[in-house]
Every structure is written in structure tokens, then in C-alpha cells.
Amino acid sequence: MASEFQNGPDQILPAEDSTTTSPDVPVRLRIPETGKAIETTPPVSIPGLLKRTATDFPDHPALAYKAEGKWNKITYKEYYELVRTCAKAFIKLGLERHHAVCILGFNSPEWFISDLAAIFAGGIAVGIYTTNSSEACFHCANHSRANIIVVQDQKQLEKILAIKSRLPHLKAIIQYEGTPTSADVISWEDLLIIGRDQEDEDLERVLKTIGVNECCTLVYTSGTVGKPKAVMLSHDNLTWDALSICERLDVKKGEEVIVSYLPLSHVAAQVTDIYIAMMYAVCIYFADANALKGSLINTLQEAQPTKFLGVPRVWEKMHEKMMQVAAQNGRVKKSLASWAKSQALHYHLNRIKGVNGSGWGYCLASSLIFKKVKQALGLSRCTLFVSAAAPLAADIKRYFLSIDMPIMEAFGMSEASGAHTMCNMGSFGLETIGMALPGMKTKILNPEDGQGEICMNGRHVFMGYLGDREKTDEAIDSEGWLHSGDLGRIDENNFIYITGRLKELIITAGGENIPPVPIEQLVKSELPHVSNVFLVGDKRKFLSVLLTFKTDVDSDTARPLDTLLPSVQDWLKSLGCPAKTVTEVLEAGPHPKLLEALKESIDRVNQQAVSNAQRIQKLSILPVDFSVATGELGPTMKVKRNVVAAKYADIIEKMYA
Numbered sequence: 001m002a003s004e005f006q007n008g009p010d011q012i013l014p015a016e017d018s019t020t021t022s023p024d025v026p027v028r029l030r031i032p033e034t035g036k037a038i039e040t041t042p043p044v045s046i047p048g049l050l051k052r053t054a055t056d057f058p059d060h061p062a063l064a065y066k067a068e069g070k071w072n073k074i075t076y077k078e079y080y081e082l083v084r085t086c087a088k089a090f091i092k093l094g095l096e097r098h099h100a101v102c103i104l105g106f107n108s109p110e111w112f113i114s115d116l117a118a119i120f121a122g123g124i125a126v127g128i129y130t131t132n133s134s135e136a137c138f139h140c141a142n143h144s145r146a147n148i149i150v151v152q153d154q155k156q157l158e159k160i161l162a163i164k165s166r167l168p169h170l171k172a173i174i175q176y177e178g179t180p181t182s183a184d185v186i187s188w189e190d191l192l193i194i195g196r197d198q199e200d201e202d203l204e205r206v207l208k209t210i211g212v213n214e215c216c217t218l219v220y221t222s223g224t225v226g227k228p229k230a231v232m233l234s235h236d237n238l239t240w241d242a243l244s245i246c247e248r249l250d251v252k253k254g255e256e257v258i259v260s261y262l263p264l265s266h267v268a269a270q271v272t273d274i275y276i277a278m279m280y281a282v283c284i285y286f287a288d289a290n291a292l293k294g295s296l297i298n299t300l301q302e303a304q305p306t307k308f309l310g311v312p313r314v315w316e317k318m319h320e321k322m323m324q325v326a327a328q329n330g331r332v333k334k335s336l337a338s339w340a341k342s343q344a345l346h347y348h349l350n351r352i353k354g355v356n357g358s359g360w361g362y363c364l365a366s367s368l369i370f371k372k373v374k375q376a377l378g379l380s381r382c383t384l385f386v387s388a389a390a391p392l393a394a395d396i397k398r399y400f401l402s403i404d405m406p407i408m409e410a411f412g413m414s415e416a417s418g419a420h421t422m423c424n425m426g427s428f429g430l431e432t433i434g435m436a437l438p439g440m441k442t443k444i445l446n447p448e449d450g451q452g453e454i455c456m457n458g459r460h461v462f463m464g465y466l467g468d469r470e471k472t473d474e475a476i477d478s479e480g481w482l483h484s485g486d487l488g489r490i491d492e493n494n495f496i497y498i499t500g501r502l503k504e505l506i507i508t509a510g511g512e513n514i515p516p517v518p519i520e521q522l523v524k525s526e527l528p529h530v531s532n533v534f535l536v537g538d539k540r541k542f543l544s545v546l547l548t549f550k551t552d553v554d555s556d557t558a559r560p561l562d563t564l565l566p567s568v569q570d571w572l573k574s575l576g577c578p579a580k581t582v583t584e585v586l587e588a589g590p591h592p593k594l595l596e597a598l599k600e601s602i603d604r605v606n607q608q609a610v611s612n613a614q615r616i617q618k619l620s621i622l623p624v625d626f627s628v629a630t631g632e633l634g635p636t637m638k639v640k641r642n643v644v645a646a647k648y649a650d651i652i653e654k655m656y657a
């Protein structure tokens with residue numbers, strides 16, 4: 001880089017184009033010459049941002065982690081120093097400019113520090129899903145030219161050791177938990193010793209060359225539709241998206257607490273836990289690795305977060321648990337709860353309509369009931385409940401409204417650096433994903449009846465897919481609009497609604513285009529004992545559904561078990577076909593009474609179908625529920641359609657035989 005561009009890391013490097021597919025080519029930022037204050041806010045790099053917060057909030061706790069049963073805290077000043085130390089070690093170990101540091105592990109201070117250190121050292125941070133196989137890890141590490149791989153433990157290390165010889169750029173492996181069993185693997189403690197032994201000079205030299213418009217992070221999409229793509233994000237993409245989200249929300253600098261537990265390789269968790277946190281001096285509490293298997297509640301109770309983000313499946317599971325608890329309540333408690341719920345529902349539904357003011361009933365229910373419920377969930381200090389990354393069914397939102405926990409939906413994608421729309425406590429609804437965030441633009445492409453593809457524009461639009469010009473040009477058009485592949489509409493108040501996904505559209509043999517998710521959600525709301533619904537019908541004469549029942553989950557492996565949840569068992573018993581397991585349900589073919597009940601529900605869904613082609617004609621019950629561990633769900637719990645279709649090809653064929 002020419003010597004005049006040595007004012008990093010907050011400088012804007014010269015760039016010819018607003019997209020790129022090369023890791024070392026900066027892009028033109030989408031900052032208009034004139035515009036709203038948010039659109040023209042001067043860009044800040046990630047190292048610049050952390051330095052700023054460490055200067056403004058030096059003694060404020062940044063990261064809280066539990067060791068030997070005790071919470072330990074790292075202040076913002078210490079966090080900044082640790083990142084610098086780690087960055088110096090990475091440089092010493094041979095991290096080259098624009099090469100990757102891959103991180104493979106559950107959320108922890110070491111994950112955050114490695115991610116930021118990679119960026120400080122002029123490299124590219126890449127999170128790899130802990131559920132990835134060795135080969136899937138190979139794809140990320142090889143494609144991003146990883147010089148360094150940071151792993152959590154022996155289990156993750158083994159995946160890397162198996163592919164190490166095929167990674168020509170790899171120079172060092174670091175293991176941050178447990179003692180490395182392999183001599184050439186560096187422990188976290190040794191990494192910090194290497195870093196502390198270095199002078200600041202090399203790091204400062206690299207920092208000066210960094211620009212806000214170059215790639216600092218790659219997000220590999222989870223591949224719910226096709227092969228994972230490497231989304232290149234610049235410093236400005238990430239820091240500006242975080243800024244815009246915080247403008248929409250009531251985030252208070254230095255006062256917020258967030259629990260980190262969602263997979264950090266996904267953009268939603270990364271932006272919330274790392275970048276919003278860094279921008280607003282949030283204190284992050286790390287949940288333990290069993291968070292999604294049930295231990296999250298313990299961390300919530302201890303950390304008492306002030307903001308909480310869940311993917312839809314997290315909200316669904318919480319709903320399921322609460323229904324189980326409620327079912328055990330006596331008559332008096334039940335009627336008290338239903339009175340309280342009606343008060344909250346009335347209050348919040350009025351707020352959605354713009355009618356404010358809480359009556360005495362709501363206030364009483366709030367102090368008598370909801371306060372206790374929130375306390376039990378560890379959410380009594382929480383002023384914001386968010387759902388993102390996939391659609392959340394309206395009936396789940398309605399349930400949480402009724403217990404005084406209005407869930408704000410956010411919509412976005414990796415290619416939009418996180419969020420593009422969001423509801424807030426002042427404007428939300430049961431069906432909407434909210435309005436575009438400040439400074440972001442939305443367009444509905446080729447609308448028919450107001451419905452078309454959602455396209456987005458703004459500083460959050462990604463740089464391009466690494467090494468893939470064709471896909472980059474498909475995603476971002478010549479005017480800079482990012483095509484989401486989602487179908488939607490905008491109402492007169494600028495609220496946006498998702499109505500389907502072009503990328504997973506079912507096209508029947510008769511040529512009718514059918515978005516499956518809304519139909520699947522309708523079936524789910526008709527059948528509360530069903531866990532997953534999968535619509536089939538691509539190139540077929542009619543639609544069918546595959547259903548899975550709610551079952552217990554193995555707490556070690558997170559795999560679904562055969563035993564039906566007690567509520568499902570009760571329901572089956574009430575139908576006159578008692579069964580304790582899915583195997584029993586399927587053994588002699590589903591009981592006619594069960595089939596009748598399922599068909600009645602499907603008939604109710606069919607009554608809402610907009611055309612004959614959208615009516616479901618057949619159904620099958622699957623032998624096991626879907627899960628991340630068994631591969632049918634991606635890390636944000638979206639169904640991997642190709643995996644399910646391949647796994648149950650026989651069952652599907654039988655329905656069409």
C-alpha cells in the first residue's frame with residue numbers, strides 16, 4: 001500500500017468499486033455525500049472502536065466468565081490489552097495480511113479476543129460452527145487461507161489435526177481449553193506469553209495500514225439453501241450496522257448486560273455480543289456450552305441480562321417449558337394466570353394499535369404475576385426481548401405478549417452484516433419484522449399485489465462473496481441493491497412483512513409458486529404437539545407434509561429421543577391411542593383416531609389456502625424429530641431442506657406412489 005495510506009486503522013483506503021471478491025481489495029463505502037446524520041457518520045474501524053471504549057470505560061466490566069463456580073470479570077482496559085497481546089502473538093506466529101484466523105469453539109473470552117486480535121493484526125476473523133464436520137472445517141480454513149486456527153478443546157482439535165496436512169497456509173494451532181495433547185499445538189497461556197514478549201512496533205505498523213473499507217471478517221453462511229458462501233464484511237459494515245441497531249433501540253452506554261450463548265459464527269450473535277457490546281460498553285456474561293441443552297436459565301438468573309436475543313427455536317422451547325409448568329398448576333393458579341394473561345394481552349395489543357395507557361388490572365397482574373415469572377426466567381431486569389435469524393410464529397409472539405414479554409422481531413442476513421429491520425417497544429406488531437433500521441433503504445422488487453423480493457441498500461451491504469464473482473453479482477445489482485431472496489411487502493406505515501422465501505419456493509408440477517414457511521407455521525399453530533413441519537411438493541402434483549412429534553432430547557448429545565413429551569403422551573391418550581414413544585405410534589401404522597385428529601387440523605389449514613394448489617393432501621409422521629446434532633436444522637434452527645428431502649426420500653416417494 002502506498003506510503004500516504006498509513007493513517008490506519010480508521011482511514012478510508014482508495015477503492016475503485018463497491019464490491020470485491022478478493023480479500024485484499026478495499027471497496028468504496030456506500031456513504032452518501034449528503035444525507036441523514038446516521039448515513040454520513042464517519043466510519044470507525046474495529047480496533048478504533050475498541051480503543052475508544054477502553055479509553056471511555058477503562059474500568060467497566062467487559063467480559064464475565066465462570067471458573068470454578070465463580071464469576072470473573074475482565075475490564076474494557078484489560079480486554080483491549082489482551083486483544084493487543086494476542087494480536088502481537090498472531091503476527092509473531094506468521095499471520096499475514098488478509099489471511100484468516102479461524103475460530104472453532106463455544107462462546108468464551110478467548111473466542112472474542114482471538115476474533116478481534118485477528119482483525120487488529122490485519123488478518124480476517126472467521127468463526128466456524130462447532131457442529132461442523134472435519135471436512136466442513138476444511139472448506140472454511142482452506143478457502144479463507146487460514147494461517148492460524150484457534151480451537152476450544154481436544155474434540156475440536158481432532159477435526160483440525162485430521163485435515164492439517166491439507167492446509168498449505170496453516171502455521172499454528174492454538175487450543176484455549178485444557179492442555180494440548182499434541183506438542184505442536186500452543187496453549188492459550190503460551191500464546192499470551194509469546195504476545196507479551198513482543199514489542200508494540202510490528203502491531204502498530206500493521207494497524208497503520210488498516211482501512212475501514214477492507215475485509216476484516218468472513219461469515220460462512222450455514223448452508224440452509226445450497227453450499228455455504230463466504231460473506232466478506234468490512235469494518236464499516238459491522239460497526240455501522242451495530243450503530244444503526246443501537247439508534248433504533250434504547251441501549252444505554254455502560255449500563256447493559258447481555259448473555260452470550262448463540263453460535264458466534266452466525267452474524268446475529270457476532271454483531272450483538274461483540275460489536276454492539278463493544279460500541280455501548282456492554283458487560284457480556286458467557287453461558288456454558290450446555291446453554292441450549294437447558295443450562296441457559298442458570299446463567300440468565302445469575303447474570304440478569306438487560307437485553308435478550310433468541311432465535312425462534314429458543315423462544316419456542318421456552319414456550320414449551322412454560323406450558324408444561326402451567327399444566328401442573330392447580331385450578332386457582334390457572335384462573336389467576338388466565339386473568340393476568342388477558343390483562344397483558346389487552347394492554348399490549350392496544351399498544352400495537354397505538355393506544356397507550358395501562359389500566360389497574362395490568363399493573364396489578366404485572367406486580368403479582370409477571371414479575372415472578374420474569375424472575376424465574378432470569379429476565380426481571382430485561383427491557384428488550386428480541387427474536388432474529390428466522391421467522392417466529394405469531395402465536396408464540398402472542399403467548400409472550402400475554403406474559404408481558406413483547407418480543408421484538410429483527411430481520412437480516414449475513415450479507416446485510418446483521419440486521420436490516422427491527423421492531424422496538426414504540427412500534428411493533430405480531431406479523432411484522434419492523435421497519436428498516438436508521439439509514440437503511442428497502443425496495444420491493446417487481447411487486448405483484450404489493451408483494452415482491454425484498455432488496456436492501458446502505459452501508460451494511462456486504463463487500464462480496466470471497467472468490468465468487470458470479471454469486472456476488474447475483475446478490476448485489478449494479479445500483480448497489482442487495483437481493484435478499486425473501487418475499488415481502490411494506491405497509492403504509494413502513495412496516496415490513498415477510499411473506500415467503502424465493503430461495504426455497506416450492507414450484508409444483510402445475511407451475512404454482514408456493515412459499516412453504518407460512519403454511520408450515522399454520523400447521524404448527526394448529527398442532528401444538530408437533531415439533532417440526534416440512535412441506536413437500538416441488539415438481540409434484542400436490543402438496544404433502546412431513547410431521548415430527550415433540551420428544552425428549554438427550555442432554556449429552558442434544559439428539560432427539562424416541563420418548564414423547566408428557567404433554568404429547570397426554571394428548572394421544574385423550575384421543576384414545578396411548579403411546580409413550582414415536583416407535584409405538586408408528587409400529588402398527590398411526591392409529592385411525594390420531595390420523596383423524598391430524599387430518600382435521602390440516603383441513604383447518606386448508607380452509608385458509610389461497611388456491612387449490614396450496615392445499616395439503618397427504619401427511620406422514622417421521623420416526624425422529626429434527627435437530628442441529630442430526631443435521632436437519634442449521635445453527636439458527638432453520639430447516640435444511642435438501643437434508644430433510646434426501647433423508648426421507650423413501651417416505652416422500654411413498655406419498656406420491
Ligand SMILES: Nc1ncnc2c1ncn2[C@@H]1O[C@H](COP(=O)(O)OP(=O)(O)OP(=O)(O)O)[C@@H](O)[C@H]1O
Binds near residue numbers: 222225228414415638
Ligand atoms: N425475522 C426473520 N423473519 C423471517 N425470516 C428471517 C428473519 N431473519 C432472517 N430470516 C431469514 O434468514 C435469511 C438470512 O439467513 P442468514 O444470512 O442468517 O444465513 P444462514 O442462516 O447462515 O444460512 P443460509 O444463508 O444458508 O440460509 C434471510 O434471508 C431470511 O430468509
